Amino acid sequence: MPSYTLICPPLDSSPHIARDFVATVLRALELDGDLIDDATLCTSEIVTNACVHAKGGDGAMLWLAVEEGRLRVAVYDGDENPPVRREVTAETWERGGGRGLHLVDALTGGRWGHGPDLPYGGHRYPHPDGKAVWFDLPVRRTTAP
Template identity: 50%
Template sequence: MPKYALNCPPLDTTPRIARDFVASVLRALRLDALVDDAVLCTSELVTNSCRHAKSSGAHLLLMTTPEGPVRVTVYDDDRTLPSLLQGYDGVSGRGLWIVDTVTEGRWGTEALGASGKGVWFEVGKG
């Protein structure tokens, strides 16, 4: 399973760089049909990490298989797991609602104990 990684410092430019990274990897792998959904969900997770984790940054891991889905996980050192709020509200966000809708519920979290958490999503065949 090929893995591609990106360090994501807590900067205003980080979500854009993460989106461009994911788009570039998927296009290079000729998975163009997955780019829009993966980029949107990546943007939500990286933005959430930059806004809420208040850490030294995050780490993005993109994994692919020829026969299966693409999985993107964003790791940070905040131990608080995110919660899914119902519905979309343009004022307060609802990033996970967007991720849940786009991925048809194929997302989740993983607690990493004292070292933080990971939030992931999958797009493509599953």
């Protein structure tokens, strides 16, 4: 099955570029519009977290794979610390922070996680040191293959 990779430097523009990258790949594969919306939002959240919270100065690497019945997106960064779901309070809601992993959890039905080195399709792809934060979404095609 196809897989795609994007290098995300530690810049404010990286989440936007990552969203566009994921949307473009999924549209080219003729996947469902709701899937594209959910995948781009989840991607934006985890790339933003990598750019804001990861201590590795080299940025992050986004890896996207469409497998039988599943889309997996993983974002590798240079930080070994696990992601933290913060409690959402009125104050954090006003500031706009702390909701990202809650959104990812809700949109993926809890199919997300993190790990130091995740194999895909029996292979280990080169990636930055640190961890990967990943999510899975079910794949529905808009047209017959």
